[in-house]
Structure formats: structure tokens, C-alpha cells
Amino acid sequence: xxxxxxxxxxxxxxxxxxxxxPAQNPLKDFVHHNTLHAFQEKxxxxxxxxxxxIFGYKTYLSLIEYKEKFQNKKINKDILxxxxxxxxxxxxxxxxxxxxxNKAYDExxxxxxxxxxxxxxxxxxxxxxxxxxxxxxxxxxxxxxxxISVWPFPIHEDGFLASIRELNNNxxxxxxxxxxxxxxxxxxxxxSQLLQILVGDSLYFENYLFDQQFSxxxxxxxxxxxxxxxxxxxxxxxxxxxxxxxxxxxxxxDALDKKFNENxxxxxxxxxxxxxxxxxxxEYSEYFDVLSIWQEAFEWSFYNQVLxxxxxxxxxxxxxxxxxxxxxxxxxxRECSFRRHIEALEPNAxxxxxxxxxxxxxxxxxxxxxxxxxxxxxPVTPKFLIKELPRKKKRAKDFHYxxxxxxxxxGWLISQTLGYASAFKLFLNIFKPSMSPATSSSFKHLNxxxxxxxxxxxxxxxxxxxxxxxxxxxxxxxxxxxxxxIGLVENFAPIVYVVGHGSTSVNNxxxxxxxxxxxxxRPSSVNAKVLSYAANHKKVREILVARGIFIPTETQFLxxxxxxxxxxxxxxxxxxxxEHNNFLHKxxxxxxxxxxxxxxxxxxxxxxxxxxxxSISKVHEKIKNRSVSLFEPRPELNHATNAICIVGRRNxxxxxxxxxxxxxxxxxxxxxxxGDYLAGILNAVAPVGGGINLEYYFSRxxxxxxxxxxxxxxxxxxxxxxxxxxxxxxxPGLPSQMIELHDPLRLLIIVEHFPDIVKYAITKxxxxxxxxxxxxxxxxxxxxxxxxxxxxxxxxxxxYKPISFDIKSIDNSLEYALxxxxxxxxxxxx
Numbered sequence: 107x108x109x110x111x112x113x114x115x116x117x118x119x120x121x122x123x124x125x126x127x128p129a130q131n132p133l134k135d136f137v138h139h140n141t142l143h144a145f146q147e148k149x150x151x152x153x154x155x156x157x158x159x160i161f162g163y164k165t166y167l168s169l170i171e172y173k174e175k176f177q178n179k180k181i182n183k184d185i186l187x188x189x190x191x192x193x194x195x196x197x198x199x200x201x202x203x204x205x206x207x208n209k210a211y212d213e214x215x216x217x218x219x220x221x222x223x224x225x226x227x228x229x230x231x232x233x234x235x236x237x238x239x240x241x242x243x244x245x246x247x248x249x250x251x252x253x254i255s256v257w258p259f260p261i262h263e264d265g266f267l268a269s270i271r272e273l274n275n276n277x278x279x280x281x282x283x284x285x286x287x288x289x290x291x292x293x294x295x296x297x298s299q300l301l302q303i304l305v306g307d308s309l310y311f312e313n314y315l316f317d318q319q320f321s322x323x324x325x326x327x328x329x330x331x332x333x334x335x336x337x338x339x340x341x342x343x344x345x346x347x348x349x350x351x352x353x354x355x356x357x358x359x360d361a362l363d364k365k366f367n368e369n370x371x372x373x374x375x376x377x378x379x380x381x382x383x384x385x386x387x388x389e390y391s392e393y394f395d396v397l398s399i400w401q402e403a404f405e406w407s408f409y410n411q412v413l414x415x416x417x418x419x420x421x422x423x424x425x426x427x428x429x430x431x432x433x434x435x436x437x438x439x440r441e442c443s444f445r446r447h448i449e450a451l452e453p454n455a456x457x458x459x460x461x462x463x464x465x466x467x468x469x470x471x472x473x474x475x476x477x478x479x480x481x482x483x484x485p486v487t488p489k490f491l492i493k494e495l496p497r498k499k500k501r502a503k504d505f506h507y508x509x510x511x512x513x514x515x516x517g518w519l520i521s522q523t524l525g526y527a528s529a530f531k532l533f534l535n536i537f538k539p540s541m542s543p544a545t546s547s548s549f550k551h552l553n554x555x556x557x558x559x560x561x562x563x564x565x566x567x568x569x570x571x572x573x574x575x576x577x578x579x580x581x582x583x584x585x586x587x588x589x590x591x592i593g594l595v596e597n598f599a600p601i602v603y604v605v606g607h608g609s610t611s612v613n614n615x616x617x618x619x620x621x622x623x624x625x626x627x628r629p630s631s632v633n634a635k636v637l638s639y640a641a642n643h644k645k646v647r648e649i650l651v652a653r654g655i656f657i658p659t660e661t662q663f664l665x666x667x668x669x670x671x672x673x674x675x676x677x678x679x680x681x682x683x684x685e686h687n688n689f690l691h692k693x694x695x696x697x698x699x700x701x702x703x704x705x706x707x708x709x710x711x712x713x714x715x716x717x718x719x720x721s722i723s724k725v726h727e728k729i730k731n732r733s734v735s736l737f738e739p740r741p742e743l744n745h746a747t748n749a750i751c752i753v754g755r756r757n758x759x760x761x762x763x764x765x766x767x768x769x770x771x772x773x774x775x776x777x778x779x780x781g782d783y784l785a786g787i788l789n790a791v792a793p794v795g796g797g798i799n800l801e802y803y804f805s806r807x808x809x810x811x812x813x814x815x816x817x818x819x820x821x822x823x824x825x826x827x828x829x830x831x832x833x834x835x836x837x838p839g840l841p842s843q844m845i846e847l848h849d850p851l852r853l854l855i856i857v858e859h860f861p862d863i864v865k866y867a868i869t870k871x872x873x874x875x876x877x878x879x880x881x882x883x884x885x886x887x888x889x890x891x892x893x894x895x896x897x898x899x900x901x902x903x904x905x906y907k908p909i910s911f912d913i914k915s916i917d918n919s920l921e922y923a924l925x926x927x928x929x930x931x932x933x934x935x936x
Contacts, residue, residue: 114308116297120347122312123319124334126161128327128838132252132826135338136618136627137484138745139797140882141804141812141839150852150881151401155394160384161320162217164808167850169213172400176207180849184909185410186403193399206400211393218384222310222373223317229376230362235321237361240833241281242354243823245270246325250332250343252825265344267291270353286368287360297348300355304362306372309381314373315351316384324836326350328827339826340477405851405884411932412750413886414911415762416856417893419934422757430454431694432594433603434637436462436622436630437771437795439748440670441607442764443708446919447701449760450935455697456599457756458592458772461624461790462606464637465588468492469572473556478572480626481633483790490580491572492636495557532736539612539735546617548608548669549676551629556678558632560639581640582649588637589655591783593755593774598661600687601694604638606630609671610733611741615820615828616841620671620744623794634665635678642682662687671733671742673706673726675699702726708766708923712743712847718924739817739843745802746848747929751795753787754858754888761935763919769795775859775890784859785867785874791855792877799853800882805840806850813839849929853883861887861896861903868898 126144131137140146142165145153154165166172175181187203194202226234248259249266260276262268271291274280282288290300301311319326326347332338333346362370388394430452435441437459445457467482468490475494482488531542541547562575576584589595594602608629609620618627625633640646641663650657665678675698683691706726710716716728733741751769752759759770771787778784805813814820814837820828827836857864864887868878878885878898885898886906897906915934916922922933 114298114301114311116348119312119315120351123315123326124330124347126316127319127330128323129331130324130327130827130836130838131331131335131338131484132328133615133822133828134340134618134627134825135480135484136616137623137797138619138801139793140800142800146876146880146882148880151394151398152388153880154398155391156385156388158215158217158394159388160218161811162215162219163804163811164215165804166397166401167404167807169211169397169400172397172404173207175404180407181400181404182407182410182909182911185407186399188909189399189403189406193402202399205392206396209396211396213393218382219320220317221379221382222313222377223321225373225376230366230370232362232365234358234361238354238357239322239835242357243322243325243829243833243835245281245353246329246350247824249345250328250339250824250826252339252341254822254824261343263344265346266349267352282356282360284360284363284368286363287356290359291356295352295356297352297355300352300359302372303359304355304372306374307377310374310377313381313384318354319347319351322835324827324829324838327838328836404849405854408749408849408851409854409884409886410908411911411913412764412768412854412856413895413906414908414913415932415934416758416888417895417908418913419759419762422761427454428597429456429599431601431603431690432456432458432599433605434458434460434464434588434592434594435605435668436460436607436624437751437769437791438462438607438622438670439745439766439769440742441605441668442768442770443766443923444668444673444701444705445770446760446763446935447704447708448697450919451697451701451704452694458594459770460588460592460772461794462622462630462633463624464604464606464630464633465584465591466576466633466636466640468576468636470494470632471569472552473497478570479628481628481630482626483624483794484626485793489571489573490576491569491574492632493559493574494552495559497553497555497557535736539731539738541734542612545610545612545734546614547610548621548629548631548667548671549610549674551608552631552635552667552678554676554678558635558639560636561643576636576640578643578645578649581643582646582653585637585641585646586650586653586655587783587786589641589650590777591787592772593777594772595655595777598657600660600662600690601683602641602661602663603666603677603694604634604641604663605666605668605675606632606634607668607670609742610669611671612734613736613738614741615817615822616814616844619840619844620742623798624790629667631665631667631676631678634667638663638665638679660684660686664691668702669733672730673702673709674730675702704920708920709742711924711927713740739841743847744844745798746845748795748799748802748853749849749851750854750856751791752856752858753784753791754856754890758856758858758888763916763922763930763933763935765923765930765932767929769853773858775863779863781859781863781867784857784863785870788855788857788867789871789874792874792883795855796853796877796883799851801840802845802848803850803852806845806848809839809842809845813837813845814841817841817843852881854886855883856886856888858888858890860889865898865903 142157145157157163158165190202260272262272305314329350330347336342463482467486467488469478469488470481470492471478472494559575562577567574611617621628622630647657668675703722703726706729710718710725732738747767749767753771753773755774819830823829869875877883887896895906896903917936919935
């Protein structure tokens with residue numbers, strides 16, 4: 107045996123397990139994140155190899171896929187050669203060029219996880235997964251259920267194991283079949299005691315627990331998440347990873363005793379290998395080295411197009427011209443094309459991008475809402491509450507979804523009456539999809555006529571520790587922050603639109619992943635309304651004047667919501683517009699409507715069931731129908747194809763066709779010469795944009811282990827997650843229908859500022875710097891005066907000169923987009 111300590115430290119092992127398990131929130135709070143967050147302290151390519159060897163993940167495309175992209179010129183030959191020379195030197199170029207292009211490698215994946223526990227099947231002829239997972243998953247799902255089951259689990263206030271004991275003591279049937287398991291449960295047997303029975307040697311305890319918990323990482327990861335953040339369930343449940351492991355160990359003892367009647371030896375008696383360190387450093391692998399070269403060349407083949415475009419586009423001098431209108435959008439890549447179409451229709455419009463919680467962090471309580479909804483980035487804990495005031499008209503209800511439909515008498519009555527109508531409606535929906543109470547619609551989040559309590563006039567107005575509304579000073583601070591961060595501090599238009607976003611879909615378990623990530627996976631209409639109220643407030647504007655921001659009296663901020671699935675928009679508070687601005691708004695609305703129609707046409711090129719050559723109205727109608735069809739697994743493609751994020755003024759990238767692949771966060775280096783606002787932007791861009799990007803990356807390269815597989819066999823488990831069938835593990839990551847068009851590229855963040863200022867901004871927060879220095883995202887600084895490019899490498903900026911790329915010019919971006927359903931090259935728009 108090696109010198110590893112004989113002591114098993116349960117606390118440390120539980121901490122390590124929680125660290126490495128998937129960190130996916132329940133469905134209602136589905137927020138994109140770095141799937142390999144546990145490895146983020148390592149260099150990106152080192153982490154890919156290490157995680158693959160430990161857990162058996164597939165972390166790259168296959169060599170065949172890379173070579174196909176090379177043949178199709180998606181990987182540029184000159185860039186591939188440049189990467190090889192930079193990584194291996196000119197003297198080794200021929201050898202490594204041959205390795206990359208022609209050498210064959212064993213691409214089979216072997217993991218350290220699972221080796222020890224597989225001995226049960228190999229030496230004892232018992233499949234413990236099959237014997238225990240079915241009942242384990244059913245009990246976990248019943249215990250955590252958020253509203254699907256008719257009869258509640260016998261919850262005990264002392265937690266999960268206490269509930270199991272109560273069920274075991276008072277139920278008609280016991281969870282366990284054998285006397286030893288029942289006795290161990292009653293005696294509160296510890297994890298160490300149970301492992302001693304099952305394994306027999308503390309040297310192997312940690313490895314066994316990792317084998318066990320990573321046989322169902324979805325459920326284990328969910329429990330670890332709920333333990334650290336119990337508020338993520340509306341109907342809270344007390345459960346810990348320790349309780350889950352204890353219960354599963356008891357189930358294993360029970361299964362073994364049931365088969366062998368306690369006449370079996372611990373696993374150590376069959377172990378023929380020494381214990382091993384699951385997390386030891388990976389040895390050098392030529393195969394992984396070749397994969398990393400292909401990946402880097404793949405990424406820079408696209409980056410090179412973008413950077414060439416940024417250097418070649420001509421700037422238009424619009425200084426001093428009063429904009430027709432201004433509009434704030436989310437930095438979301440889905441708004442990239444919408445903004446482009448607006449600017450094409452109204453050249454004097456100015457659009458901005460920012461995180462669409464719009465710098466106002468709060469919980470929201472709708473009318474008759476029993477729970478508070480978080481409307482800000484998931485890591486933020488708000489101290490404020492925005493309430494919706496009662497209104498006369500109530501929401502439409504459907505008796506199909508009445509609680510009484512589950513009772514014996516009313517259930518029978520409803521099924522014999524409304525049941526037939528429901529079946530007929532379902533039949534009609536096949537041919538003519540329509541909205542229903544089951545539709546998750548972004549416009550239902552906030553009624554057009556809703557009134558909110560936004561301003562706090564009494565500091566003692568507090569509910570559950572949350573201040574109701576914001577004070578004048580608090581509103582002024584947040585309005586100042588967002589306007590300065592995006593560079594909108596002067597030359598205000600008569601109307602400034604604040605456009606949140608959300609989506610509409612039906613029969614879509616990942617609906618929260620389609621809404622605004624900056625609002626914890628919910629529509630950002632309430633946030634848009636709050637910012638508009640604050641920016642229109644007379645006293646707030648008086649404070650802003652003292653801080654260097656003068657908003658003319660005639661300027662009004664108007665909230666709106668863009669539904670990215672249906673390409674529709676709704677405007678709020680239109681009745682508050684002045685007569686003149688109301689007239690302008692009616693004209694502006696026509697531009698928004700037409701831009702949305704054009705956006706729908708552009709999106710339609712990716713959908714096999716839509717003929718993009720049909721009339722605009724027909725195509726747009728089909729786009730809307732997709733969102734409410736029960737049989738449509740792809741209501742929209744969400745963030746598929748995202749690859750870059752531009753942080754800078756709009757004239758950095760306007761007149762550049764980026765094919766809906768770019769997040770765009772507005773920023774003006776002249777307003778923030780020191781980089782303090784930039785630091786705040788990058789603190790959000792790296793984890794939000796990078797998190798979205800990496801979840802798409804890993805779900806694309808390994809949709810089986812790191813993604814959710816196909817949506818089609820998914821079942822919703824207790825309203826907290828999805829699984830294949832009724833007894834499967836929870837599926838983390840994204841379903842195949844969301845990533846099938848995605849090219850797995852790391853996010854390239856392009857910042858318009860001086861390199862030394864950008865470095866200052868990224869190093870202010872260690873958690874942010876980790877994203878850049880470990881290369882989980884790539885970074886380029888665009889010099890705002892010379893347009894020189896500086897690539898961030900090994901902690902420093904160095905000049906980057908793009909490889910020659912013949913960038914084309916086009917007259918009409920919509921016509922160009924419709925030429926292909928595949929990703930298109932970056933082009934200049936005349």
C-alpha cells in the first residue's frame with residue numbers, strides 16, 4: 107500500500123464531492139454556467155485532459171470532426187500552421203504538422219472513476235446500480251417534489267433521513283427488505299461504519315464514494331446544490347449530501363444482504379490493485395496536445411475573421427447628431443441581429459447593450475404571489491422587493507389545472523366533461539398551435555397594465571427583511587451606474603427604450619434557459635419598467651445633474667419586452683408619454699415591428715420546416731406557431747453559435763455582419779478612462795457570457811455525460827429536473843436540440859480600451875482574472891485610437907496581427923443571411 111493516510115476524513119471528502127459534482131440549479135432557476143467549474147483554477151487545456159481522464163468526459167471534438175472542418179475550410183490552413191509554430195517552434199514544425207494532419211491516435215476514453223465499485227458486478231455478480239438506483243431516485247423525487255405528486259411525502263422537520271425513518275416506522279411497507287439495514291438506519295449508522303461493512307479498508311473509502319456518487323451525478327449534484335442553497339426550492343426541503351450517501355449505502359447493504367444473507371465479505375477482499383489518487387496530475391499526452399492544437403486553430407480561424415472585420419470597417423462620424431431614438435437591449439447574442447435590423451431601417455437610431463437586469467437587483471412579488479422571484483444575476487442576494495399592485499382584471503384560468511382535478515369525485519367529473527374538450531383541443535393544436543395556460547409566455551410575466559411599487563418612501567416598509575422599493579438616492583446610484591457603464595451620458599434622444607427580453611414556449615422543460623440569464627432565467631420586463639421609472643423620476647434627474655449627467659426634460663424612458671422566440675414586442679407605460687413623444691413612438695413602433703419581421707426571416711433560415719423564401723408575414727406567423735406547438739423541440743435555437751463578446755462603443759462593430767454570434771456590451775472608454783466601470787462589466791461578462799459559452803461547448807462535445815441528451819424522452823422529475831424515463835438520473839447541461847448547430851469555440855472577449863487599462867480591469871477581482879489568465883475565455887484589447895489589436899497571453903498583452911483574410915462587402919445583411927443555413931463568414935455591410 108502507498109503512504110496515504112489510513113484516516114478517512116468524512117468532512118473533506120464531502121466537500122470534495124460537492125466541489126466536483128455538477129452545480130445545476132432546479133429548472134425554475136436554470137442558469138448557464140461553466141460545466142467544469144471545479145477545474146477552473148487550472149489552465150483550460152490542462153483541465154480538459156484532467157477531467158477527461160478522471161471522469162471519462164469527452165472534452166474535444168473528435169479528430170475526424172476537426173479534419174472535416176479543415177477540409178471544409180472552417181479551420182484555416184495558415185492559422186493551423188501558425189498555431190503549430192507558436193506551440194512547437196519552427197524546428198519541430200514538420201514533425202508536428204504530420205502528427206496533427208495524419209497520425210492516428212487511440213481516441214478511446216478511460217476514466218479513473220468507477221474502477222473500484224465495478225468489482226461488485228465483476229466479482230460478486232451483482233449490479234448495485236440496478237438494485238438501488240430505481241428506489242433511490244423515486245424516493246428522492248418524491249421527497250423533493252414541488253407540486254407534481256398528488257400525495258405529499260411524509261416530511262419530517264429534521265430532514266431527509268428522519269423522514270425515511272418515519273416512513274420505515276409508520277408505513278405499511280418498509281423501504282428496506284433486510285433486518286440489518288433496518289437496524290443500521292435506526293441506530294444512525296455513520297458513513298464510516300457503513301463503508302467499513304461494504305468496503306472494509308478506509309484507504310478505499312474516498313474512491314468508493316466518488317464511484318458511487320458519479321454513477322448518478324445529476325441527482326447528487328442537485329442535492330449538493332440544494333444543501334448550499336435551500337432557497338432555490340420554493341417549497342423548501344431539508345436534505346444534505348451526507349444524508350443521500352448514508353441512505354444509498356444502506357440501500358447497498360440491503361441489496362447485498364437480500365442476495366447473500368449477510369454471507370458476503372467486504373469489497374477489499376476482492377481488490378487486487380493499490381489505492382490511487384483520483385485527482386493526481388495528468389501525465390503528458392501527445393494525443394491531447396494534438397487535440398488542443400486543432401481546437402486553438404479552429405477558434406482563431408473564426409476570431410481572425412472578426413478581428414479583420416473590426417480593423418477594416420469604416421467609422422461613421424455621428425457626433426452631434428440627435429438620435430431618432432435610443433434603445434437599451436440585453437447584451438444577449440440573440441439581440442445582435444435585432445439591433446442590426448433596427449439600425450438598418452433607421453440609421454439615426456442608437457442601440458446599446460448591457461446585462462438586462464439593468465443594474466437594479468431585487469426580488470419581485472406579483473399579484474397574489476406566494477413566493478418572491480429573484481430578478482438579478484443568480485450569485486447576487488438582493489435586499490429589495492418590487493411588488494405588483496392589485497388590478498381589476500384577473501388572469502384567465504383553466505379548470506384542467508385546478509387542484510380539484512386530482513380528487514376522486516371532481517377528477518372523475520372533469521375527465522368525463524372537460525376531458526373530451528381537452529382531447530379535442532389537443533387534436534386541433536396539431537394543426538393550429540395556439541396559446542394556452544400551459545404556455546410559458548414572457549408576456550405573462552408582467553401585464554401591460556400592471557402597476558408596481560418601485561419607490562420607497564418609508565424605510566420601515568419592509569417585508570421578510572426586504573425593503574419595498576428603492577429610495578431616491580438608491581435609484582439615482584443605479585441609473586448613474588448603468589448610463590456611465592454603457593457610455594450614454596449626453597445627447598439623449600426624445601425617447602430612450604429600455605428593452606428587456608424573454609421567450610415563449612410550451613412543453614419545454616428548459617424554458618428558463620431561454621429567458622434572461624441576468625434575471626436568474628426569467629423575463630426582464632419588470633427590470634425594464636423599474637429602470638424607466640427611476641430614470642424618468644424628477645428628483646433622480648436632479649441628483650444625476652450634479653454627477654455630470656443631464657437628461658433633458660422632454661426625454662422619456664419607455665420600458666418594453668422583446669420575445670426572442672416569437673419576435674414580438676410589447677411596450678409598457680405608453681400612456682405616460684407626452685403628446686409629442688407619443689407621436690414619435692408610433693412612428694418608432696413601425697420600425698421595431700418591421701425589424702422584428704426581418705429578424706424572424708433571418709432566424710428562419712436555420713429551421714428545416716420553414717421556407718424562408720415565402721412572404722415575410724407567412725414566415726413570421728410560422729415562427730410564432732413554433733413557440734406554441736406541443737410537438738416542437740426547437741422553439742428557438744437560443745445561444746447556439748455564440749462565440750464572441752464585444753465590449754465597446756457601437757461604432758466598433760456596426761456595419762459588420764456577425765451572424766448572431768456576438769454578445770454586445772456597450773462601453774465608452776472616454777467616459778471611463780481609469781477602467782473602473784469596465785471592471786464591473788467584465789466581472790459580469792466573464793461568468794455570464796463565459797458560462798453560457800462553456801455550457802454550450804461542453805454540451806456539444808459530450809452531450810451524453812455533460813449534456814442532457816435528446817429532449818424527446820425527457821420526463822420532468824418533481825419540477826426540479828429532467829430524466830430519461832421514470833427512473834433515470836437527472837440530466838445536467840443542455841439537450842441536443844439546443845446545441846446541434848453549435849460550433850464549440852471558447853468565447854473571445856474584445857474590449858475597446860488601452861491594454862494597460864484592460865489588464866487593470868480584469869485583475870481587480872481574482873475570480874474574474876481566473877477566467878482570463880487560465881484561458882477559459884480568450885481576450886483581445888482593441889486600441890481605441892490606433893485600432894491595433896493586443897492578445898492576452900500568459901498574463902500579458904502582445905500585439906496580434908490578423909492572418910490575411912479576404913473579407914467581403916455586402917449591401918443587405920438579410921439577403922446575405924438567407925444564402926445559407928450554416929454559419930456564414932464575417933462580412934462588411936456597406
